[in-house]
Amino acid sequence: MVKIPGGEFSMGGVNPKGMQDGGHESMNDARPIHRVYVNPFYMDETEVTNGEYAKFVAATGYVTVAEKKPTKEEFPDAPEENLVAGSVVFTPPAHEVKLNDHYQWWNYVQGADWRHPTGPDSDIKGKDNYPVVQIAYEDAVAYANWAGKRLPTEAEWEFAARGGKAGEMYAWGNQLKPKDKWMANTFQGHFPDKDAGSDGFVGIAPIKQFAANEYGLYDVAGNVWEWCNDWYRSDYYQDLSKQAVTRNPQGPTTSFDPAEPGTKKKVQRGGSYLCTDQYCTRYMVGTRGKGEFRSASNHVGFRCVKDVSKKTMLAKQ
Numbered sequence: 001m002v003k004i005p006g007g008e009f010s011m012g013g014v015n016p017k018g019m020q021d022g023g024h025e026s027m028n029d030a031r032p033i034h035r036v037y038v039n040p041f042y043m044d045e046t047e048v049t050n051g052e053y054a055k056f057v058a059a060t061g062y063v064t065v066a067e068k069k070p071t072k073e074e075f076p077d078a079p080e081e082n083l084v085a086g087s088v089v090f091t092p093p094a095h096e097v098k099l100n101d102h103y104q105w106w107n108y109v110q111g112a113d114w115r116h117p118t119g120p121d122s123d124i125k126g127k128d129n130y131p132v133v134q135i136a137y138e139d140a141v142a143y144a145n146w147a148g149k150r151l152p153t154e155a156e157w158e159f160a161a162r163g164g165k166a167g168e169m170y171a172w173g174n175q176l177k178p179k180d181k182w183m184a185n186t187f188q189g190h191f192p193d194k195d196a197g198s199d200g201f202v203g204i205a206p207i208k209q210f211a212a213n214e215y216g217l218y219d220v221a222g223n224v225w226e227w228c229n230d231w232y233r234s235d236y237y238q239d240l241s242k243q244a245v246t247r248n249p250q251g252p253t254t255s256f257d258p259a260e261p262g263t264k265k266k267v268q269r270g271g272s273y274l275c276t277d278q279y280c281t282r283y284m285v286g287t288r289g290k291g292e293f294r295s296a297s298n299h300v301g302f303r304c305v306k307d308v309s310k311k312t313m314l315a316k317q
Helices: 051-060 138-147 154-162 236-240 310-314
Strands: 002-004 009-013 035-039 041-043 086-090 104-110 225-231 265-269 289-292 303-306
Touching: 009 041, 009 086, 009 154, 035 154, 051 104, 086 154, 154 265, 225 289, 289 310
Parallel strands: none
Antiparallel strands: 002 041, 009 035, 041 303, 086 104, 225 265, 265 289
């Protein structure tokens, strides 16, 4: 883990539409920009890997959400034959499609789980240093508790990802490709049917393939989305902006996404290898993602944080 110093910063992001490398999304849920203070903490320098998660499962016998058969209570309208263990998998269509229906590239695949990220015919052999995926929120929490850690708040995650820099679009600056160099594992080519792999990777990449930010954190943009502890509300920043400085915000008490009002979602941050200016530009450091808290997919993982003890803090004062 690396030490994150804590401090005060401006959380959120401006409307990037019309800006160079800004994409087409206005990111309304990332505003108003507001002042936040976070205490010092430690953060995993990388996303939790397959190898690390395997040690947790071997020690505890933990079974992830994707490995369990969904219940009729949770999905009362689903036919019995559809209640099978599995998870959501990105499957590029064979041809160009319109981008108004994500079901054209996302499918529920029986047998997809963290050991078999894209289905029963896939595996993670030789991929101990790849981020673990197909992890639901509670699966991430279970690992964090076992490791003596926790998931970051959304404010902690953004403070750490910014690396001490203020107001920049990306963790490395304001240009997507400084000096024509790709800085993160994102999607190039034609979304969603053709990933050109111009950044060196088609799909998920091993950890530490791109430069760390100023705090020594790797892959805070792209590769895989990362779970945060906060419930997602699109209007949450409006409440925070009413205070001059909010100290250590823990997120709202309820979830609300106007696009899916009845679905409980947790915040995800950082974007993934599927983010692109053609569809999703949420690899920008101040932007927000979200996901149904009991769902997993093959582009969502996590990293953990740990509090700096009061004893340590007092010793340095």
